[in-house]
Amino acid sequence: MDILAYLIPISLFLGGIGLAAFFWALKSRQFDDPQGDASRILKPDYEDKPKP
Amino acid sequence: MSIAERIDTGGGQTASACPACAVVPSAERLAQLAAPTSARLMLSLPTAHCAACMSTVEGGLEKLPGVRSARVNLTLRRVSVDAEPEVTAEALIAALDGLGYEAHELDAGMLSATETDRQGRELLMRLGVAGFSMMNVMLLSVAVWSGAEDATRDMFHWISAAIALPTVVFAGQPFFKNAWRSLRAGRLGMDVPISLAIILASSISLFETFHSGHHAYFDAAVMLTFFLLAGRYLDHRTRAVARSAAEELAALEVPRATALRDGAEVTVPIAELAVGEWVRVRPGGRMPVDGVVTEGSSELDRSLLTGESLPVMAGPDTVVSAGEVNLTGPLTVRVTAAGKDSSLHRMADLVAVAESAKTRYTSLADRASRLYSPLVHILSFGAFGVWMWITGGDVRYAINISAAVLIITCPCALGLAVPAVVTAASGKLFRKGLLIKHGTALERLAEVDTVVFDKTGTLTLGAPEPTNLGEHSRATLEVVAALAQASSHPLAMALAAATRSAGIPPARVEALREAPGYGIEGLWRGQVVRLGRAEWVGAAPLAVTATYLSLGGTTRALTFADRLRPGAEQAVAALRAQGKRILLISGDSEGAVADLATRLGIADWTSGALPAEKAARVAELTAEGRRVLMVGDGLNDTAALAAAHVSISPASALDAARVASDIVLLGQDMAPIGDALRIAGQATRRIRENFGISAGYNVIAVPLALVGLATPLAAALAMSLSSITVSLNALRLR
Numbered sequence: 001m002d003i004l005a006y007l008i009p010i011s012l013f014l015g016g017i018g019l020a021a022f023f024w025a026l027k028s029r030q031f032d033d034p035q036g037d038a039s040r041i042l043k044p045d046y047e048d049k050p051k052p
Numbered sequence: 053m054s055i056a057e058r059i060d061t062g063g064g065q066t067a068s069a070c071p072a073c074a075v076v077p078s079a080e081r082l083a084q085l086a087a088p089t090s091a092r093l094m095l096s097l098p099t100a101h102c103a104a105c106m107s108t109v110e111g112g113l114e115k116l117p118g119v120r121s122a123r124v125n126l127t128l129r130r131v132s133v134d135a136e137p138e139v140t141a142e143a144l145i146a147a148l149d150g151l152g153y154e155a156h157e158l159d160a161g162m163l164s165a166t167e168t169d170r171q172g173r174e175l176l177m178r179l180g181v182a183g184f185s186m187m188n189v190m191l192l193s194v195a196v197w198s199g200a201e202d203a204t205r206d207m208f209h210w211i212s213a214a215i216a217l218p219t220v221v222f223a224g225q226p227f228f229k230n231a232w233r234s235l236r237a238g239r240l241g242m243d244v245p246i247s248l249a250i251i252l253a254s255s256i257s258l259f260e261t262f263h264s265g266h267h268a269y270f271d272a273a274v275m276l277t278f279f280l281l282a283g284r285y286l287d288h289r290t291r292a293v294a295r296s297a298a299e300e301l302a303a304l305e306v307p308r309a310t311a312l313r314d315g316a317e318v319t320v321p322i323a324e325l326a327v328g329e330w331v332r333v334r335p336g337g338r339m340p341v342d343g344v345v346t347e348g349s350s351e352l353d354r355s356l357l358t359g360e361s362l363p364v365m366a367g368p369d370t371v372v373s374a375g376e377v378n379l380t381g382p383l384t385v386r387v388t389a390a391g392k393d394s395s396l397h398r399m400a401d402l403v404a405v406a407e408s409a410k411t412r413y414t415s416l417a418d419r420a421s422r423l424y425s426p427l428v429h430i431l432s433f434g435a436f437g438v439w440m441w442i443t444g445g446d447v448r449y450a451i452n453i454s455a456a457v458l459i460i461t462c463p464c465a466l467g468l469a470v471p472a473v474v475t476a477a478s479g480k481l482f483r484k485g486l487l488i489k490h491g492t493a494l495e496r497l498a499e500v501d502t503v504v505f506d507k508t509g510t511l512t513l514g515a516p517e518p519t520n521l522g523e524h525s526r527a528t529l530e531v532v533a534a535l536a537q538a539s540s541h542p543l544a545m546a547l548a549a550a551t552r553s554a555g556i557p558p559a560r561v562e563a564l565r566e567a568p569g570y571g572i573e574g575l576w577r578g579q580v581v582r583l584g585r586a587e588w589v590g591a592a593p594l595a596v597t598a599t600y601l602s603l604g605g606t607t608r609a610l611t612f613a614d615r616l617r618p619g620a621e622q623a624v625a626a627l628r629a630q631g632k633r634i635l636l637i638s639g640d641s642e643g644a645v646a647d648l649a650t651r652l653g654i655a656d657w658t659s660g661a662l663p664a665e666k667a668a669r670v671a672e673l674t675a676e677g678r679r680v681l682m683v684g685d686g687l688n689d690t691a692a693l694a695a696a697h698v699s700i701s702p703a704s705a706l707d708a709a710r711v712a713s714d715i716v717l718l719g720q721d722m723a724p725i726g727d728a729l730r731i732a733g734q735a736t737r738r739i740r741e742n743f744g745i746s747a748g749y750n751v752i753a754v755p756l757a758l759v760g761l762a763t764p765l766a767a768a769l770a771m772s773l774s775s776i777t778v779s780l781n782a783l784r785l786r
Contacts, residue, residue: 004204008192011188012215023177023180026176026177032125033125033126033127036106039102039103039106040103040106042103043107
């Protein structure tokens with residue numbers, strides 16, 4: 001069972017990465033318009049660069 | 053195809069509106085540098101619904117001069133525009149109208165409050181933390197449940213504690229704060245048993261872990277926090293969407309007035325006007341105060357105040373009320389009542405009185421929690437007492453049992469039961485163009501059995517349309533077109549629009565002159581032609597809405613009818629199919645109301661009703677035991693809107709009416725009202741079912757907990773199963 005000493009910290013670390021990514025997404029306002037973002041990828045006009 | 057054409061006209065405007073910009077680009081850049089301020093405008097877009105809408109709106113707006121960027125938020129049905137300071141919302145609304153989208157201005161002052169939706173983001177962050185630790189603690193707990201022993205179990209419990217305790221402290225704060233607040237106020241809200249369960253579960257688990265106990269409830273504490281936060285977030289989200297759209301629709305009431313002081317015109321805030329002062333009201337302007345006309349003659353549109361669809365004459369000594377619209381000529385008005393004493397404010401006071409009566413309605417959730425909180429506390433304390441007695445004073449065991457009871461009574465299903473359904477239902481209605489402003493509006497809507505409609509501006513659009521153009525010769529219509537173009541009177545504007553769309557070119561009429569309050573006259577082939585009121589033209593007045601033309605010694609009548617709001621017929625038909633009693637109460641004249649009532653098949657109608665009579669009629673119906681839904685838009689409706697069990701007003705309604713109503717109809721179409729009642733009925737049934745489901749789980753689980761058979765595994769199963777069934781049930785809404 002010594003493997004637990006590695007596996008538990010690893011699992012917590014990986015989960016922590018997910019949590020940090022969630023925080024980042026939240027801070028950069030990616031949850032403000034879920035419906036709009038979902039249909040925005042279907043927009044027919046192609047944008048070759050992100051909006052400033 | 054039509055959209056493409058419209059975009060082209062938008063482009064054409066672009067080129068013509070700012071010719072100087074193209075000639076001196078450097079000047080434009082200089083101006084940009086000198087004035088760092090840019091306008092951020094926010095418009096509500098009730099009809100936008102798809103990816104194509106977003107492209108059309110964003111592309112169309114960005115073509116306008118001065119617009120830097122436009123971005124549509126489809127969730128909130130809004131577009132935010134970053135533009136030069138001189139760009140006005142009116143210009144953008146006109147451009148969007150050309151593209152085929154309805155738009156309303158949102159108040160920029162309120163913007164900062166909702167755009168940085170701090171509360172929502174904070175809740176979401178706590179939810180994320182709770183979810184993260186729930187997953188991790190659950191992994192460790194599964195290991196314990198499947199047979200981890202002794203030192204391994206203790207280690208897993210310690211790790212769980214290390215994850216769960218900070219989570220509970222951070223993520224549980226909204227519940228702790230609310231519970232503390234309600235305890236200080238001497239109440240026992242839903243949050244008190246929740247907080248107690250979370251705190252008790254965490255501390256008892258810590259104690260057990262310390263003494264190498266078998267059972268720890270860390271997973272239960274974190275799961276409880278997670279599910280309840282999910283419910284709280286759903287609740288918050290529905291409210292935030294409603295609040296942001298409903299309250300920000302810019303106020304229609306004029307904040308400023310043009311006062312005449314020492315012979316000069318001064319623009320002053322309405323609050324500073326005093327009785328006895330003179331104000332000047334231009335054509336197209338709204339009366340800022342109650343008063344008496346001292347100079348000038350014109351016509352007044354009173355439809356928002358009284359429901360009359362016909363403009364009334366105004367000359368010296370005419371009494372005017374705040375909120376009326378001046379149509380044709382400038383007026384000077386002596387102030388008789390301003391600010392708090394004006395009729396506009398008296399109306400608002402009436403609304404406030406009726407509003408306070410409405411807040412007495414207790415929602416299903418309130419009733420459930422009123423029943424639930426004491427019951428849970430009694431059960432839990434009872435279990436503690438009884439087990440103290442049975443075991444002869446084993447505090448540790450007794451506390452364990454009472455904590456298990458608190459955890460297992462599943463407040464999480466209760467916490468999700470209402471928000472999940474309300475979110476699903478209001479999302480559905482929002483997509484249909486209805487905005488639920490009030491938390492209990494859906495439940496109240498489900499109880500409605502009587503529907504009262506207002507006429508002008510509600511069932512009709514409040515815009516007249518000529519009905520007998522076909523009866524006149526082309527030459528006559530050419531003269532009418534020429535005369536009508538010269539006035540901003542609503543009937544003249546309707547005539548001008550109708551002749552233009554019929555392809556009738558205006559005749560050459562010279563020396564056009566508007567006699568404010570009477571009509572327009574001009575010279576056509578050397579003879580005087582007049583378009584206006586019957587007595588001025590010399591015609592015999594008809595009973596219907598009409599304007600009259602005198603041409604070559606004879607007079608002709610041009611009749612009008614108010615246009616029906618799209619979907620009004622379907623809405624009335626749908627309501628009748630649902631077995632609701634339908635009434636039409638209007639302040640307009642008998643002829644117009646009777647005509648509309650027969651057209652829609654409404655047998656029960658009243659005309660010439662004063663605002664107080666409308667409210668009294670609603671109160672009378674309520675006293676008969678009926679639940680009234682009031683649909684209205686005018687100031688004359690506000691008291692009735694507030695007095696009704698539940699109320700709906702269109703987005704074009706006056707500010708006061710929108711504030712007084714529970715639901716706002718965002719688009720022009722009225723058909724969704726029928727759906728709204730159906731969906732509300734369904735939603736209330738789902739809420740009741742959800743309460744039934746959580747009660748069912750409790751009936752099975754609580755006895756187990758009381759006799760001491762509830763393990764952390766059983767608690768986790770009961771909690772997640774009930775939460776998931778409740779959420780799935782909410783999604784069944786069609």
